[in-house]
Amino acid sequence: MDFRLSPEEETLRRQVEQFVREELIPLEPVFEGAPDIFEGSRWKSRAKLSRDPEVQRYIAVMEGLKRKAEAGDLWHLDVPKAYGGREVSNVAMIAVTEELEKASVPFELGNHVSNILYACKGEQVERFLLPCIRGEKTACFGLTEPGAGSDPSMMAATAAPDGDYFAINGTKMFPTFGDVAGFVQVFARLPGTKGREGVTCFLVDTGHPGYRVVRSIGTIAGSEPCELVFDNCRVPKNQVLGEVGKGWELNQAWLGARRFQVGIRCHGTAQRVLRRVGALLRLDPREHEKFSASLGHFRGEMEALRSITYHGSWKADQGMDARFEAACVKLFGTELLHRVVDFALEVAGPGALRKEHAIARAFRYARPRRIVEGASEIQRHMIQRALFREGIACMEL
Numbered sequence: 001m002d003f004r005l006s007p008e009e010e011t012l013r014r015q016v017e018q019f020v021r022e023e024l025i026p027l028e029p030v031f032e033g034a035p036d037i038f039e040g041s042r043w044k045s046r047a048k049l050s051r052d053p054e055v056q057r058y059i060a061v062m063e064g065l066k067r068k069a070e071a072g073d074l075w076h077l078d079v080p081k082a083y084g085g086r087e088v089s090n091v092a093m094i095a096v097t098e099e100l101e102k103a104s105v106p107f108e109l110g111n112h113v114s115n116i117l118y119a120c121k122g123e124q125v126e127r128f129l130l131p132c133i134r135g136e137k138t139a140c141f142g143l144t145e146p147g148a149g150s151d152p153s154m155m156a157a158t159a160a161p162d163g164d165y166f167a168i169n170g171t172k173m174f175p176t177f178g179d180v181a182g183f184v185q186v187f188a189r190l191p192g193t194k195g196r197e198g199v200t201c202f203l204v205d206t207g208h209p210g211y212r213v214v215r216s217i218g219t220i221a222g223s224e225p226c227e228l229v230f231d232n233c234r235v236p237k238n239q240v241l242g243e244v245g246k247g248w249e250l251n252q253a254w255l256g257a258r259r260f261q262v263g264i265r266c267h268g269t270a271q272r273v274l275r276r277v278g279a280l281l282r283l284d285p286r287e288h289e290k291f292s293a294s295l296g297h298f299r300g301e302m303e304a305l306r307s308i309t310y311h312g313s314w315k316a317d318q319g320m321d322a323r324f325e326a327a328c329v330k331l332f333g334t335e336l337l338h339r340v341v342d343f344a345l346e347v348a349g350p351g352a353l354r355k356e357h358a359i360a361r362a363f364r365y366a367r368p369r370r371i372v373e374g375a376s377e378i379q380r381h382m383i384q385r386a387l388f389r390e391g392i393a394c395m396e397l
């Protein structure tokens with residue numbers, strides 16, 4: 001077994017490490033005081049629409065970083081070569097994110113392109129995929145419904161064929177950026193189907209007749225998800241993403257690929273939080289003594305998280321089934337981060353509860369992660385299913 005990155009992956013990791021050291025770390029004090037809108041990933045869409053001169057100043061800094069990253073060929077890393085990207089492996093993207101997470105500046109390399117958009121065909125490529133790759137458009141994801149969250153197979157939204165169109169009817173809860181995105185990737189089922197059958201994904205422009213934003217919901221998560229209603233929203237057949245009735249597979253692919261990134265982000269955030277705790281404890285040897293066992297324990301658990309994240313990504317790169325590892329990483333990573341942040345609040349005391357304190361910000365990031373994109377209970381359920389798949393020996397445990 002060889003746990004080293006390949007020479008190309010190691011070269012990329014070093015490039016990113018240098019970028020972080022030279023460009024991001026020096027900006028940390030600047031971003032400590034950034035407006036709330038720079039929490040999470042809002043700077044990529046919502047903040048850009050703001051007219052607040054202070055927000056625009058920070059956006060200008062981000063745009064400057066983007067230009068430097070582009071100049072260093074660090075922008076389209078996971079984009080397929082066919083679309084002008086470097087098409088680096090999942091493992092390489094984990095190494096990239098691990099480096100980026102060493103700085104608290106909320107900067108990411110690349111525009112956000114939902115992986116299912118690579119199923120775009122024909123004119124969909126020009127209209128939906130390429131503008132996302134170029135950063136001209138953003139997309140939101142419409143899966144969850146009022147009665148179908150943890151179990152999307154209960155989805156009630158329908159897409160009824162009507163000549164060259166489908167008429168979509170239903171409500172979607174929580175699509176992040178549903179009010180500012182250029183289009184939605186919305187899932188609805190063919191009439192008369194149940195469970196995973198008949199689920200179809202559509203690409204719908206957010207201004208399309210029949211598409212309505214009911215409200216945007218302020219959350220502690222650093223994003224404002226929306227409630228969307230589709231009221232006889234007639235969408236041409238050529239806006240089906242992938243194949244009619246094959247939307248379930250697209251949904252699974254989207255979630256699966258994200259979980260390893262969630263894991264390494266949890267690792268990075270936990271690391272930054274523990275560094276802060278370490279800096280505090282260094283000032284007080286008696287307090288240090290009191291908390292040192294917990295610090296050591298967390299550090300050990302973080303190493304385990306890092307290992308399963310790399311291992312799962314490696315399996316995904318080999319084309320192996322990595323669903324079990326993805327569920328383990330999502331569960332273990334988000335739960336561990338939550339415990340680390342809770343511990344940090346305990347050590348740092350009431351001062352860290354200040355809204356703008358880095359540990360309070362980490363708390364706001366950490367807690368929703370245990371729910372969003374598959375709650376912990378659901379991951380536990382998926383993991384235990386693997387025991388039964390593996391046979392009698394495991395069942396006897």
Ligand SMILES: Cc1cc2nc3c(=O)[nH]c(=O)nc-3n(C[C@H](O)[C@H](O)[C@H](O)COP(=O)(O)OP(=O)(O)OC[C@H]3O[C@@H](n4cnc5c(N)ncnc54)[C@H](O)[C@@H]3O)c2cc1C
Nearest residue numbers: 141142143144149150174175176221225372373374375377
């Ligand atoms: C900030 C934020 C952003 C989001 N962004 C998006 C988005 O962009 N697109 C999108 O489609 N959705 C989005 N969501 C929705 C999110 O994915 C769902 O909230 C999540 O999947 C849980 O679904 P639910 O809210 O319907 O909870 P429910 O399914 O009602 O579950 C509630 C709780 O019950 C427990 N539970 C449920 N089922 C079981 C079970 N079988 N066994 C044991 N326990 C169970 C779990 O602990 C769960 O947390 C977002 C949510 C938030 C908060």
